[in-house]
Every structure is written in structure tokens, then in C-alpha cells.
Amino acid sequence: xxxxxxxxxxxxxxxxxxxxxxxxxxxxxxxxxxxxxxxxxxxxxxxxxxxxxxxxxxxxxxxxxxxxxxxxxxxxxxxxxxxxxxxxxxxxxxxxxxxxxxxxxxxxxxxxxxxxxxxxxxxxxxxxxxxxxxxxxxxxxxxxxxxxxxxxxxxxxxxxxxxxxxxxxxxxxxxxxxxxxxxxxxxxxxxxxxxxxxxxxxxxxxxxxxxxxxxxxxxxxxxxxxxxxxxxxxxxxxxx
Amino acid sequence: xxxxxxxxxxxxxxxxxxxxxxxxxxxxxxxxxxxxxxxxxxxxxxxxxxxxxxxxxxxxxxxxxxxxxxxxxxxxxxxxxxxxxxxxxxxxxxxxxxxxxxxxxxxxxxxxxxxxxxxxxxxxxxxxxxxxxxxxxxxxxxxxxxxxxxxxxxxxxxxxxxxxxxxxxxxxxxxxxxxxxxxxxxxxxxxxxxxxxxxxxxxxxxxxxxxxxxxxxxxxxxxxxxxxxxxxxx
Numbered sequence: 001x002x003x004x005x006x007x008x009x010x011x012x013x014x015x016x017x018x019x020x021x022x023x024x025x026x027x028x029x030x031x032x033x034x035x036x037x038x039x040x041x042x043x044x045x046x047x048x049x050x051x052x053x054x055x056x057x058x059x060x061x062x063x064x065x066x067x068x069x070x071x072x073x074x075x076x077x078x079x080x081x082x083x084x085x086x087x088x089x090x091x092x093x094x095x096x097x098x099x100x101x102x103x104x105x106x107x108x109x110x111x112x113x114x115x116x117x118x119x120x121x122x123x124x125x126x127x128x129x130x131x132x133x134x135x136x137x138x139x140x141x142x143x144x145x146x147x148x149x150x151x152x153x154x155x156x157x158x159x160x161x162x163x164x165x166x167x168x169x170x171x172x173x174x175x176x177x178x179x180x181x182x183x184x185x186x187x188x189x190x191x192x193x194x195x196x197x198x199x200x201x202x203x204x205x206x207x208x209x210x211x212x213x214x215x216x217x218x219x220x221x222x223x224x225x226x227x228x229x230x231x232x233x234x235x236x237x238x239x240x
Numbered sequence: 241x242x243x244x245x246x247x248x249x250x251x252x253x254x255x256x257x258x259x260x261x262x263x264x265x266x267x268x269x270x271x272x273x274x275x276x277x278x279x280x281x282x283x284x285x286x287x288x289x290x291x292x293x294x295x296x297x298x299x300x301x302x303x304x305x306x307x308x309x310x311x312x313x314x315x316x317x318x319x320x321x322x323x324x325x326x327x328x329x330x331x332x333x334x335x336x337x338x339x340x341x342x343x344x345x346x347x348x349x350x351x352x353x354x355x356x357x358x359x360x361x362x363x364x365x366x367x368x369x370x371x372x373x374x375x376x377x378x379x380x381x382x383x384x385x386x387x388x389x390x391x392x393x394x395x396x397x398x399x400x401x402x403x404x405x406x407x408x409x410x411x412x413x414x415x416x417x418x419x420x421x422x423x424x425x426x427x428x429x430x431x432x433x434x435x436x437x438x439x440x441x442x443x444x445x446x447x448x449x450x451x452x453x454x455x456x457x458x459x460x461x462x463x464x465x466x467x468x469x470x471x472x473x474x
Contacts, residue, residue: 009367012366012367013367015363016360016363016364016367019359019360019363020360023352023356023357023360023388023392024350024388024389025360025388025389025392026389026393085389086348086387086389087348087350087389105446107393108389108390108392108393108396109364109392109396110396111364111367112368
């Protein structure tokens, strides 16, 4: 629902689908997974008969018995020519960013949702939306703007949401949270005869990395850490 | 009976091709029924100039093969004749229409509001096109039996030819005095015109194929596409 209200392209497709509800028409929406296509179809065709593309017989039966049909995973259909879309209102959900000419010719209307990486405006509104949602869930009160470089859109909405939640969560961990996480991590990884050496790296390495990022100088960092600079250099050679 | 009793004018009147006779100054002296239709799409001066340009050098008659398009009317040749300086006549020869398939089986046809179909197709087209669409329709066009799914498929493919244009004029109107013969029956027709300053042609063969399936006549010109849709009541 949020996408329909806030994304221009999604809203246009929604409006177009709504306009076709009382006629006989076949439509296909194609896009990568998690691009928002199912959300639109669910909103428009909520009371329709839904059938999966992997079961051809079920689809053929549905086309004979129902007027409003949604076919999910249409890319799995084995025999395209066996489907008769006459005198029904059918919408197909196709999980790919490309559509073959053969599939295209089967439908009256073709809708394409570009991958999220090509929808900068959508990324911004979605990032704001999920940031607010994550703040509420994790009870974070301070203002947070998630760095756009930290937003992962490789798997569209799914990775965007997950990267924002992860960002909000990790940036709001306190000392107790970190202790809790390390405690449970160590419980699962207490194995072998050099555990101390192996696990100490877990925080020693990042401690030095963060220090170098902050102070840029090994001399200054050795002062701040309170260790000898030769010791620091040795550890840098060992870890980085 | 003698030949003098034959009504020659009647033969001109029922000629399937437009015939126009002008006087020396370009005023119309006579036009047959088919020419009346032509003159609703072409100006008198345009046809008169065409006659003069293609007239024989001496008194007599001359036929010229020439591709002419006036709106959805297509001609492949003209004949210009005169035997005095006071009049000149032109006959334009219609390009023969492709024979429409026999399509008695209309089980997938539904009584349809064509204006509504057009509106729906335009909403869909506007998702990916920024063309300024000007729609000229006659809201009194009666509903017609048509296969909605195939018709919308055809309109979508036609519109895709205009996806990069800056403007697109779409006109839906009744073809006054025109008809289409389908399954040996005459039907009044509706003309759907798409007009811009350019278009792609990559889907022309698909447009012809879909039009034929729907028993519609299609005219594909450089910038324009015309569809002649039979108004089928039952």
C-alpha cells in the first residue's frame, strides 16, 4: 500500500490495472523479484482466483471456471499456447526484468517495473519509510539518516528493507548489546586449542582499524591505545 | 432500345471510385457520391491542382499511377480527361482492400464501449510515454461487438509505434456514409485515427496481423495509422 501511494511508476500501473477491472483483458506485470508487482496485484485483485504458474492444469481449469484470475510465477509455464485468455480478466506476474516476444504477444497489456536501482525517487521514499519503521520497532528516538551507500538494492525491496533494519540495529547497539552478542558468539565458537588467539582478533583487529581511520597516524594511535608503537606496528602487520 | 436512352450520368453516380468534374476556374460542376466522401478529407483546390498537374498535354485522357492518401482513403492511380478548355474531369482509383477473413464465429465478442477501450489503452500507454495526447472522440458512438482482449492488444501495439513522439492526436468518429463488408453483410464503420509527426514502423506487420484477426481494415501511413472498425450490433 505504501508503494502504491508513494511510487509514481507503481501508482500509474495500479491506476491502469484498476481501469481494466470490468473488461475482458489479459495483462502481464514483469519485473525482478521483490520489485513491488505482487503488492499492486494483491491490492487490485484481492478477491480473484490466484494460481501458480508451475501447475498448468490448475491454470487451465481456472481459466474455464473463473472470471478474475491471477497467475503467479508465470515464467514457470511450460505450454504457453495451451492457455486461452478470451473472455476472462487475467493478470500474470512474471519474475524477470526481461520478457520474451512470445510472452509479450500473448497479452493485451504489458507492464514493466524497473529494478529499484533505477528508481532513485522510490529508493529515497522507501528508505525514509523503513527507517521510521525500524526506529519504532527498535525503540530508537534519535534522528537517523541512513547513508545511501549503506542501502543495498541488489534484491530490490527485500535487500533495501533488510539493509536499513540492519543499519539501524547495528548503529544503536550499546556495550551491553555487544557483550550479549559476543557472549553468544563465543558459546557457539569455543572449539580447538587456540581459542584465545583466534577470538581475540575479533575485537583487536577492528579496534585497530577504527583507530587508524580516526587518527590516521600509528604514533598517535599507539598513544591513544596506551601501547608501544612497535607492538601496534606488529599487530597491524598481523591483521591488516 | 437505342444507346441514347442509356443514362450515362447514372453510371458515374454509382461508380465505386470518386469522379469530379471542374470548370476552367476550378469550381465543381459535378461530383459523384464517392467523391462527396473524398471531399470531406481533401480540399477542392487540392483535387483541382492534382487534375491540372496530371492532365494530358492534348485533349484526351491520361491515367497516372500515383500513391495518394487522404485520411484513411487510399488511391493507387488517377485518370484525368478533358476535350475542351471549359472543363476537366478526374477519377481516383481506390487501392483494393485486402479481403477480410470470414469470421462468423463471434463467441469471444462482447458488446463494448469503444470510447472506454480507448481511455483504458491511453492510461496504460501513459505509463511509459510522455507524449501529449489529444483525444477527439464522439461520445455518441454506439457500442459494438468486439473481442476486447484482442482489440486492446492491437491498440497497445499501435500506440507503441508512437512511444517517443512529443504529441499524438487520436480521433474516434463515425464514418459518415461509409461501410465495411464482413461475411457478406454491410456494417457502418467507426474510424480510429492515430496521428503524429512521426512513428516507428517496427510493429507494422504485427498490426496488420492483429487487425486481420479482428476483421478490421488498417491503413498504415508514414505518420498516421487508421483503423476502420465495423459497428456490429449482434
